[in-house]
Amino acid sequence: MVQEAKAKIEQLLDSAVAIEGKALDIFESAEITGDGTEKSIAHGLLDADFVARTPLVVWTEITEVQTALAGPLTIVKGTHDATNCKVTASTGIKFKVFAI
Numbered sequence: 103m104v105q106e107a108k109a110k111i112e113q114l115l116d117s118a119v120a121i122e123g124k125a126l127d128i129f130e131s132a133e134i135t136g137d138g139t140e141k142s143i144a145h146g147l148l149d150a151d152f153v154a155r156t157p158l159v160v161w162t163e164i165t166e167v168q169t170a171l172a173g174p175l176t177i178v179k180g181t182h183d184a185t186n187c188k189v190t191a192s193t194g195i196k197f198k199v200f201a202i
Contacts, residue, residue: 129157129187131199133165136191140180143187145201154184157201162189166196 129145149155162177175195180188187199 126158126202129199129201131187133196133198134189134191136177136193136195136197138190138193140188140190142185143189143199144185145182145187145199147184147201156184157182157187160187160199160201162191162197162199164195164197168194170194 127147129147131143131145134141134143145157147155147157160179160182162179164175164177167175173192175192177189177191177195177197180190182188182201187201189197189199191197
């Protein structure tokens with residue numbers, strides 16, 4: 103199911119993603135290391151009038167997990183806003199954030 107979702111997302115990104123004929127911004131973060139606290143990741147997304155906007159879709163991709171981690175591995179999305187994507191990840195998980 104994850105691979106199917108990833109394929110759909112890639113298909114959307116490969117095509118000229120547009121809503122009402124206007125291209126959408128796409129954000130990809132640098133790699134982030136979770137520490138159990140909420141991270142605010144500036145996304146810089148703008149609407150057609152160049153005004154900051156809240157993302158329509160946000161997803162994460164785990165890039166590395168330390169083998170010594172104990173307990174469940176979690177990534178929780180918070181309430182995103184026009185400036186930041188909000189994500190909390192278990193200590194030691196490395197991940198990227200994507201937003202449209």
